[in-house]
Amino acid sequence: MSEGDETSLMLRELLLSWDVKRAIELALEDSKVLRALFSLLGEKDDRLRIRTLGALREVLRNLPPSRGRS
Numbered sequence: 413m414s415e416g417d418e419t420s421l422m423l424r425e426l427l428l429s430w431d432v433k434r435a436i437e438l439a440l441e442d443s444k445v446l447r448a449l450f451s452l453l454g455e456k457d458d459r460l461r462i463r464t465l466g467a468l469r470e471v472l473r474n475l476p477p478s479r480g481r482s
Contacts, residue, residue, distance in 0.1 A: 419448040427452070427463040432470075439471045446471060 423445065426435040439446040449471070452464040 419445055420451060423448055423452060423464075424455075424460060427460055427467065430463075432463060432467050435467050436470045436474070439467065440474055 423435050423438075426432070426438075435445075435449065439449050449464060449468055453461055453468075455461055455464075
């Protein structure tokens with residue numbers, strides 16, 4: 413199993429067990445986790461996609477401003 417697959421599996425488990433806060437924290441700390449979170453939007457499970465959207469909303473709200481932006 414590749415690292416990306418393991419990350420997606422871990423995120424899936426967090427989101428389906430309602431540990432969305434931990435998924436958000438991990439995505440804010442690691443861009444690989446953030447990319448894996450975006451990849452979960454392609455899943456067929458509606459519950460997972462809705463929870464993923466909620467997590468992404470919070471990640472985007474909490475991202476630090478980019479350096480080039482004023």
